Amino acid sequence: MLNLLSGFVEELRRAGLPVSLTEHLDAAEAVHHIPIEDREALKYALGATLIKSSSHWHAFETTFDIYFARGLGSGEDGSGDGTESEDGEGGQQRPDGQGQQGGGGASDQMTPEELAAMLFQALLERNQSLMRMVARQAVTRFAGIEKGRPVGGTYYLYRTLRNLELDRVLERLIAQARGERPDADDMSALDQRLLGDEYRGRVDQMRKAVEDEIRRRLVEDRGAQALAKSVRKPLPEDLDVMHATRDELATLQRALQPLSRKLAVRLARRRRHRRRGPLDFRATVRRSLSTGGVPVEPRFRHPRPAKPEIMVVADISGSVASFARFTLHLVYAIQSQFSKVRSFVFVDGIDEVTRFFEQVDDPAEAVARINSEADVVWVDGHSDYGHALSVFYDRWAGEISNRTSVLILGDARNNYHATEDWVLAEIRRKARHLYWLNPEPRDYWGSGDSVVGAYGAHCDRVVECRTLRQLEKFVGDLE
């Protein structure tokens, strides 16, 4: 067990989770206190000792499922049923015609129609063990697993699910459930929605059962360590914003929300807690009366720092589209924390978008409105940093004061237009700080039409900002 645990911890570390030695020891200690055969208890015990952040839970769960797969080594004949606690009750509920035979072994000859009927039955009754059995069948039949291939199983999953046609099953389930109700014809929208959500939840369970089954087989085939390597994914904070898939972006957006709040809180906190203000003589003397005139506790005035002014200038052209969405959410977060934030977006023209963020209290809506309403295209809708910056200078440079921090977000791919980098020199002269956040890997800087070098010369700092972690570090290093 301890060896298995060490392997597991090693894999967590390889996946980027910070697991310290003490935490490893704690886990080893915790394992002694729980019944080892209880998989759920083991999962929570390891989770509580090894994982210290909810955003890491998903990565932990994936690795856990691989290393401590359900019913591992039970073979494909269904004899694994004996190890699963709920299966006792499940056996009795099998639909007619299936009888009591042990698991899927005897039903290898099941026709697709029978399988579909069983799937329907399982979902209708929400019968977990039946779902697992269907999953086992479906994977055998449809996934076409080739032994020894170093893959993570995404394709097998896709193939199996496509054949199960869960969407159509869902429709049929809802239709049937609706038919059973007496008030079928005049069901309110609310009831319909509730019914739909109920069955959608069950179908998700089914999907998960299939996923588990595929994973179990892959582990059997190639061993836990090899599989873990194939499915290893970057943690949310290490995800590359530029190349994230749509699903990953959704995860990122969810991760960004608490993070941007954290960043904003940290910025605000920094400001408030830099130091104590000067001694408040009057309050100190007054306070000292209670200690017989001895000033035991000096009182201080609250510091009154000047309000920082922030101007954010973001590239929202196609080349940085996903980065732009990400930064707009960030701008929103910053704007909700500080009173004096002005935001601008550009492609080859530039427009102020502060008003969009002020009017609505939902970031997604603000982003949508910016994309549709902001006037950012001047000629052809390809990035022209030179033009955008010089317009920015003409129209708004007068409002930059020595308390203003200017943040520019973009990849500085200028399509070989003039750079007009004198604008940045001017801004730098007027503003308190000038930062450039570049979503491209540092290695690509200066290649092709990237002119980040020319601009960077005038900035206080140019930072690579592709992941949440880098963004967090940038904010942490401020001042």
Place this chain on the structure above:
Amino acid sequence: MTTDPLGLGDIGPPRFESVPAVREGLADVGYLADEGIAGVVYLADRLAKPVLVEGPAGTGKTQLAKSVADLTGSRLIRLQCYEGLDESKALYEWNYRKQLLRIQAGQVLEGVAAAEPDHHTPTWAELEEDIFSEEFLLTRPLLEAIRAKEPVVLLIDEVDRVELETEALLLEILSEYQVSIPELGTVKATTLPMVFLTSNNTRELSEALKRRCLYLHIDYPDIERERAIIRSRVPGITDELADQVARIVRSLRTIELRKLPSVSETLDWARTLVILGITSIDAAAAKDSLHILLKYQSDIERAAKELLSASD
């Protein structure tokens, strides 16, 4: 398992028999725990480790500590964290006024006693020892929890509100169950308290703090548990209504809202419905009372649009 990784000496008899026992016990005092929660509470006792509880607001983080105190018959000592919390509010403080009074009284008595023939003037060392004794110590929650003779549960609430530097104050308590007072020495716990820290995740806690704790993330409950919670916490609710409430709330949580309805808001809603005498929620009833579940106008509008208007 006789090894003791923390060097804490005897960690005392187990408070709980097994994970299911924790779960049942908590259910008896009105807290419906899931497997994960019960498991971590059990481990916290066996490993003598504090538990760091995180999760969305209103999912029963604070309540968990209270219920564990109830269950074990311990006193609950609560430290509410806030920005600017310092040593003198969290750990201990010397009672300056009383010390000053003691010195002044000493001077007066001295004046009287000086007339006596066999008078002994107290030395500085004696005086110092005197005014830095326990009599002049004001205990604050953390020290109180350590010094308590009876079993206690220490709840450090919303620990993410203190500054990063202040977190360091907690480290000695969390790992060694002791407090060092320069003038007095080290106070060690006689009975180890169970410690719960809650955090709303407004900032990342330090690695040092996290390392010393077991981590428990309490998420929104699944539908069965939520239904059971509603039934146990809302008197007079029918099973049908509880089921409906739980299902509506589950659907609401799948919509993208600024603030998802928490368990406590669900309970408020269920209570309101019971008081209003509603036995079955229809669209009108839902619409009129959505503001109890959701706290932003834009959320209410979106929820009404998604849930109550004609299906997609």
